[in-house]
Amino acid sequence: MKSPAELTETFRANGLKVTPQRQLLFGLMHGNTVHPTAEALFAEASARMPGISLRTVYQTLTDLASMGELRLIDVGTGATRFDPNTDDHHHVVCSSCGEVRDVYVAGSDRLKVDGLDGFRIEEASILFSGTCVTCASDTVSRASARG
Amino acid sequence: MKSPAELTETFRANGLKVTPQRQLLFGLMHGNTVHPTAEALFAEASARMPGISLRTVYQTLTDLASMGELRLIDVGTGATRFDPNTDDHHHVVCSSCGEVRDVYVAGSDRLKVDGLDGFRIEEASILFSGTCVTCASDTVSRASARG
DNA sequence: TGTTAGTTCGCACTCTTTGCAGATTGACAA
DNA sequence: TTGTCAATCTGCAAAGAGTGCGAACTAACA
Numbered sequence: 001m002k003s004p005a006e007l008t009e010t011f012r013a014n015g016l017k018v019t020p021q022r023q024l025l026f027g028l029m030h031g032n033t034v035h036p037t038a039e040a041l042f043a044e045a046s047a048r049m050p051g052i053s054l055r056t057v058y059q060t061l062t063d064l065a066s067m068g069e070l071r072l073i074d075v076g077t078g079a080t081r082f083d084p085n086t087d088d089h090h091h092v093v094c095s096s097c098g099e100v101r102d103v104y105v106a107g108s109d110r111l112k113v114d115g116l117d118g119f120r121i122e123e124a125s126i127l128f129s130g131t132c133v134t135c136a137s138d139t140v141s142r143a144s145a146r147g
Numbered sequence: 148m149k150s151p152a153e154l155t156e157t158f159r160a161n162g163l164k165v166t167p168q169r170q171l172l173f174g175l176m177h178g179n180t181v182h183p184t185a186e187a188l189f190a191e192a193s194a195r196m197p198g199i200s201l202r203t204v205y206q207t208l209t210d211l212a213s214m215g216e217l218r219l220i221d222v223g224t225g226a227t228r229f230d231p232n233t234d235d236h237h238h239v240v241c242s243s244c245g246e247v248r249d250v251y252v253a254g255s256d257r258l259k260v261d262g263l264d265g266f267r268i269e270e271a272s273i274l275f276s277g278t279c280v281t282c283a284s285d286t287v288s289r290a291s292a293r294g
Numbered sequence: 295t296g297t298t299a300g301t302t303c304g305c306a307c308t309c310t311t312t313g314c315a316g317a318t319t320g321a322c323a324a
Numbered sequence: 325t326t327g328t329c330a331a332t333c334t335g336c337a338a339a340g341a342g343t344g345c346g347a348a349c350t351a352a353c354a
Binding site: 074076089092094095101102103104105106107108110111112113114115116118119120121122123124125126127128129130131132133136 | 221223236239241242248249250251252253254255257258259260261262263265266267268269270271272273274275276277278279280283
Binding site for chain 1: 304
């Protein structure tokens with residue numbers, strides 16, 4: 001995703017207005033690596049700008065996504081997550097706490113794939129799931145406590 | 148997924164009852180390759196057993212999934228889809244009509260993956276998305292019709 | 295400073311799925 | 325065949341995640 005300053009340019013160039021709400025969201029998303037949900041972003045935004053609406057958060061996020069400035073990701077935890085990293089990458093999700101991290105995969109061009117006949121493929125996404133360190137150690141702690 | 152007869156055994160062995168509703172759903176899912184949603188299955192079931200409730204469809208599907216007899220898949224089209232194919236496989240979804248097909252991938256063990264440090268990975272799923280033949284030809288037809 | 299088109303916000307509403315509780319009914323024993 | 329009891333079924337309410345809409349507001353530019 002571009003920097004807040006660049007996005008300001010881009011928005012104006014596209015006939016879109018740059019409002020305080022949008023600037024706030026540009027800032028909250030820029031360099032954000034936690035893959036927040038709209039609700040999480042709304043909480044952060046509300047802390048800095050009381051009164052901002054969840055509707056506006058969804059609106060702006062959708063706009064950014066349709067401009068290709070951020071990616072919508074669905075890791076199966078219910079709510080869509082937003083990722084300002086537009087590099088070619090994939091994700092890993094902790095099935096316990098839902099934490100999401102970026103994953104880079106090389107060599108996918110050498111995979112032998114069977115069953116795509118008839119499809120014109122536009123995208124391939126790989127989602128790893130497992131347990132993050134924090135949740136793994138929590139489990140160990142609880143196990144020790146139990147026995 | 149096991150055959151309806153085998154599932155009957157398994158259910159009884161696990162202290163679960165085999166009701167007409169469940170038998171119907173066993174039959175509808177066995178060998179089913181369309182990856183139906185609960186709603187779609189409910190429609191089929193209703194045609195054969197008027198009065199069956201959507202709640203029961205969800206219940207039974209969830210039971211089968213927790214017994215490992217079918218997989219819950221989320222291709223980002225809104226509703227969860229159910230897959231009786233429990234082989235190690237992946238999926239491709241048509242971004243236009245939502246059709247889902249099974250895909251077999253070999254060589255994934257040779258991928259170079261960066262970013263999984265700290266995670267104990269339990270699963271990796273690959274989701275291809277693109278346009279199916281039907282939708283591709285529809286697009287062509289419409290384009291021709293337009294001129 | 296005025297005009298106007300783009301925005302914001304809140305509310306109602308859709309969609310998918312789950313929780314609950316009373317009415318039913320398999321499964322097994324007598 | 326009958327009885328018992330836990331498992332099930334069904335309908336309805338409700339939760340979570342988004343989206344459509346319209347009135348009030350405001351950024352952008354003349």
